Amino acid sequence: MEELKNALSRLFEKDIIRMTVSNRRSRTEDVPKVAIRPVKLRGRTLFQFERIINNQAFHENLSREDAESAVFTLLTREYRQLDARAAGYDISIKLSKKEKLLYSEKKTQTQNEAADHNRTKKYILGDGEFSPVLCELGVQTKDGRVAAPMYDKFKQINRFLEFIDDIVSKDETEEFKIIDFGCGKSYLTFLVYEYFMKKGRTVRIVGLDLKRDVIEKCRDIAARHGYGGLTFEVGDIKDYSPAFSPDMVISLHACDTATDFAIYNAVSWGARYILAIPCCQHELNLQVKKSERLLSSYGLIRERYLALSTDAIRAKLLEYSGYDVSVMEFIDLEHSPKNIMIRAKKRSAPVSAERRTRLLGEIEDFLSEYNVTQTLHTLITKK
Ligand SMILES: C[S@@+](CC[C@H](N)C(=O)[O-])C[C@H]1O[C@@H](n2cnc3c(N)ncnc32)[C@H](O)[C@@H]1O
Incomplete structure (x- = not known):
């Protein structure tokens, strides 16, 4: 031999x-x-x-x-x-x-x-590698291939995991605590949990969603696979009070203002990292009427402009609250039209009063120009 x-x-x-x-x-x-x-x-x-x-x-x-x-x-x-x-x-x-x-x-x-x-090596789960849970959730087939109809979801959760990996590989926190707001069927939540297990790191993750039946299924899967650090709760993000202070808050496509409540909670609890992929940003569009102004004349342009403005306001409010923020492309448009990632990391040094005043001024000028309110702004300034 x-x-x-x-x-x-x-x-x-x-x-x-x-x-x-x-x-x-x-x-x-x-x-x-x-x-x-x-x-x-x-x-x-x-x-x-x-x-x-x-x-x-x-x-x-x-x-x-x-x-x-x-x-x-x-x-x-x-x-x-x-x-x-x-x-x-x-x-x-x-x-x-x-x-x-x-x-x-x-x-x-x-x-x-x-x-x-x-x-591709950052992908915790390459095409061909098997995850029993993702197989059960229909993302993978039994031979470890990505199920064709789930290819976009597979790309999204892997891409999200790349962002998490960038953070976690530089942060040696012994027991990492994460809340996933609007976890839904929890493809991402399970993948993140398996990522920590594969890394041999200790993690506690809570997935929260409004849908009781979906959460019960997730609980059942977690229990059958012995995923002791992963729990699921039924509830509304805006009323949620956590059992621990999270190191990281994530949300993938939490609908409309649910993303604002997710960000607000994360900021109030002092989460060090926030990763949010917003979706269906309707709040401003519902308040702005068609007008002769350049970006308000056509429905489609108005809708896109106000969705982007919503995310710009969120990013600025995070800066205002003491975070370093980047807004980046999440994934190619062919895999999802919801392709903005807001990534925030808590700063060690406070933001100067002068900068905070300027940031808030920029936001409030926009809100008064269009005569609208925005949920995260209202929550953070308690107006
Ligand atoms: C588009 S799904 C995304 C699910 C999952 N994050 C994913 O990407 O596969 C949005 C989820 O957010 C949940 N949701 C929306 N508003 C919520 C709220 N206020 N509190 C808790 N969950 C909420 C919905 O029930 C739904 O499951």
């Missing part, structure tokens, strides 16, 4: 993207395959072994050395095949019935693949 050891040591020197060990030696083994992927944990690269048993994922994180010897043991005792994708290579190792080693290594498009790997 020296030959196998050498093959594995050559393999582990490469920039591995993922590996699968399969082809059971005996049908009595109850795990058809073991998926292995590199994960970053407190600055170290470890290899995460994932086994799906009775629809539940079990993870084990091993150092490179331990992973190499665990793969050796798997291949000599339980399985006969390993397929690996590394940057620039597809590698396959097979052990025949007579224990003869068959090794194949194919070059792939090195430059493009490495670039692709870098671009």
Whole structure:
């Protein structure tokens, strides 16, 4: 088996993207395959072994050395095949019935693949990686592919997760606390929870939504999968009082002014991070009548202008409340027309009184020019 050891040591020197060990030696083994992927944990690269048993994922994180010897043991005792994708290579190792080693290594498009790997590696769940919960929610098929009708949702939640990953990988808070407002069926909520689990980090997440039946389903799924740090509550964002102070508040497409209440709560509770993708910003449009003014003359233009103004007001109010704010494109328009992300991080230094006055002045000039009120402005200034 020296030959196998050498093959594995050559393999582990490469920039591995993922590996699968399969082809059971005996049908009595109850795990058809073991998926292995590199994960970053407190600055170290470890290899995460994932086994799906009775629809539940079990993870084990091993150092490179331990992973190499665990793969050796798997291949000599339980399985006969390993397929690996590394940057620039597809590698396959097979052990025949007579224990003869068959090794194949194919070059792939090195430059493009490495670039692709870098671009997609932030995805916690690549196409082909299996999440039992996302399968149950219909986002994935049983073989780990993205279900075609759910492709846009899959892109959205993965993109959202990239933003979360950017924050969490630089923040070592021991027990991260998150509230997901307007969680709905909770595709994102489950994905975020699984992301923390895969990273080996402790997290508490609450998903809140108005819909009792949807929340009951989410509770049932979380309980069956043993997701102890993930709870779901029925309620209205505007009356919600949390059991903990969240480090982060997220909301993905919380309708109309629900986003304002989500942001207001996050600010009042001193959340350090706020990530909101607003949707159906109707509030201002309902108050502004058609007029001869340039941006109010045509329904479609008026609606878009006032939706953008709503998000600009929200961003400015976050700055006013002591956050560094960026407004960025969330996702290509082809995957969702609701493509603005408001991202806010609490500043350590306060905003000067002069700047606060200027920010509020800009907002209030707009509101009085159009003779409208805006929910987040009303909440923050208590007018
Ligand atoms: C468009 S769905 C988005 C669901 C989920 N975040 C997603 O992206 O798949 C909006 C959700 O927000 C919930 N919602 C709207 N207003 C709410 C409020 N005031 N309090 C709690 N949930 C609310 C709705 O019930 C709905 O499930």
